Amino acid sequence: MKSTVVILLTYLLLAAPCFALGSEKMDSDVYEIDYRGPETHNSRPPPETLHGKRPFIHHKTSAAGSVGAHAGGQN
Secondary structure, eight states, rough: OOOHHHHHHHHHHHHHHHHHHHHHHHHTOOOOOOOOOTTTTTTOOOOOGTOOOOOOGGGOOHHHHHHHHHHHEEE
């Protein structure tokens, strides 16, 4: 019984460095990912998520009417 435990512990101590070397070889194939943000992604959701509704960008607001009055030169 004691010899089985000693052999098992010896195996685990010798096998651990071999597994560590294998993981270093796998890391060499990992590519660096560049997360840039808004310049690579548009702000509109994909068409399938709209479910037939118009995008929020096209909703009319009260601010749009007041901007037109000032743009025409009227105060």
